[in-house]
Amino acid sequence: MRYAETGYNLEIDLSRGSIERVETDPRLTELHLGGLGTNAKILWDRVPPEVEPFSPDNLLIFGVGLLTGTPAPSANRTIISTISPQTLLMAFSVMGGFWAPELKHAGYDRVIIRGKSASLVYLWINNDKVEIRDASHLQGKGAQETAELIRQELNEPRAQVAAIGLAGENRVYFASIEHDKSSASRLGIGAVMGDKKLKAIAVRGTKDINIARPAEFLELCNEVLEYTRWRQENPIKGVPAIIARLGAAQEMDEVDEAWHTANFAWGNARYRRKDFWTEEIAQKWEHTQKKAVRRLIACYNCPVRCGGVVSHPGLSVKRYMMKCFTKLTYTIAAMTNELEFDFRIAGYAQEYGIDGYTAPQVMAFAVELYEAGILTDQDLPGFPSSNEERFFYLLDKIVRREGIGDILANGVYWAARQIGRGAEAYDRNTIKKHEQIPIKLGTLNPIYFLWWSTGEKINITQIEGQMPQAPFATREEREEFVKDWIQVPNERFKEYILNWEPGSFPYYPPIPAVCEMVDWPETMHYIDDCTGVCAGVSSFVMKPPYHIHNFPRIISAATGLDIDEDELWKITRRNRNLLRANNVRRGLRRKDERPPEDHWKKRFPEYEAKLLEAYYEYRGWNKEGIPTKETLNQLGLDYVSEDFERRGIYNHG
């Protein structure tokens, strides 16, 4: 018997219309855990670099975390991986909700989609019965609308549905896959789903998930819950309220947005509005938010509430669900003072199924090009005069790929180059062709510099965490912070924090410390993305209930494998390097690992080079950022180094 996982994959070929249930090799779990790690291995084995994102040979993998669906609190993640049409590199995006536990209860650890259907279809997985069904009547329907229609026609209200909207159908490079209160939004995986003409996957499962050492496992789960309760009652002092408790940034609950509005660059990542947050705005926004957010909601088996049910006049739907920073992304990008605008447009955007991080930036980019005279009334016929109305106009054009929308739908990087006429200069916030969080600060932050440069997720929110975002002002505050910091992998981290003075960037922390401070949170994210535990109770937050010391015990009790801390680090390194290898094979090199010029006012080119080289060395990568043969072979990835040698990757850099 297999524990925590089911031991079966579902292989769907949409070109041939075939469905296979395939038993998996248990050794893969020992080597890669599941979720992201196993997805990366499958992509390495089956999607060589010659395969284009929109080729039928590209795979779209819906992976379930190793602990997902077990009683482990907050283990509910679906990890979706493919090749991104935007970055042309491996994409992985993660969603919460209820879909992944349902799939595991149906008896599968992942669904692997290959090929392309001739017409729009959806997949219906009902335990052992799996069908590819016609979806022509769902064409053009909203993502949540689709989910509801499918549940009705199947007469199965408890089916969990992941669906694309119009943006996915039209292969918008930042189309999302939407499910319940969550979505897998980043890097255009919704476009790949649309390219395969797969409108949705509906799942219903009523089978058991087995645990190897039940009593021990339950005790560990209870400890996680007890710590969670304590932690929610004891928020971290001296940090913004939105990140003081567990969960994704608590923006459905908290109203105070002084930190985001002051630190994030508004418009097309243009400038900060440090004085924006006034008493008057605070009151107005509180009123708007309290009216719009009807209830706080959670994902499967999670004690934290990061989502909100939103109701707002002027929506195309009665209600929708929102979480986290999407509350502000449209507001900040449109440079409006009206929070109301965000609650309104985000409802439409969710039905269309587009990424709430990238889409507003693309729209802001278009507005700026219009103001600069690069885009004209010819490109934007009937362009409204207010930014709010302009954003609605652009949203419509983009998801339909109409007129200029057809170019903007490729994201800022590609659109800037297709438009030309100097538009490239306005591509000021992409790394590796992907829009980043618009933080533009004063002095280079060495930790963020490395996260931004080297992360395989190509999105900082998925590798940062664990530590305060800025140093505490006084020694007393730092001592208070580290005194019960049980989550650190070693005592050195406490010293780093204790000695961290305000204004000490970029030369503090020292480079070896920076490498460790970059590595640890990223490692924790990789563990989350393999186990399916939400980053909001783990890697992303400070002092989480899941950490490097209890994870090995939880995984071991659930699976029956004996994995200690050293082994877990090693598995994570293996997965980290395998993701890297997928991208190196697709051409990723050192030149790509660079934040935009204006990311900080004060840059230190020589020091940045030193940081990058030191980090590469720390990771066991060569000067081009390619994992060395020794590194790979130590991790049992000989087949990767052999492939690199065959392709001459080591010779030509």
Add this chain to the structure above:
Amino acid sequence: MAKTKKKIKVIRIDMDKCSGCRACEAICSAFHASPKYSSNNPARARIRLVRDPFEEIFLPVYAGEYTAAECMGRDKYVVEGKEYGECDFCRASCPSRDAFKEPDSGLPLKCDMCEDDPPQEEPLCVKWCLLDALTYEEREEEVEEEVKLDDLETGLESLVDNYGLQKVIDTVARITQKG
């Protein structure tokens, strides 16, 4: 009939506090696995969350008594403008629906307030609900003594209802001979 003291166990359900996470379903099914916690499966849970975020419906319902026949009609509640589904508030394991039945055998499920030896301090669904949408209360009442069916009897009764008494007797006899 003689009077006896009876402990009345009450789970207080505050629907306004429910976040819809279904931790109650997860832990309930794990507790009732054999051996305990060796597996979990919300389809076997003796609590079921009726959840429709678009209608703002978050309604935890506990499995109650098994019933052989469905009601003559159905009911549909509208509370503060929210329309609940047919029979949503009903606790019965009933032929009209698949709720509160073992997914394999169709045998009825019933919440036992985590009766156990030794008993839990509070039902585990309550313990796992950190938001206190579920809280637990106990009180004593004086009641008349009654004969209570145990789980096996309830299960057998439903088999008898489904297949007829003779068929169940025959099957038990056949199993006994094989053994």
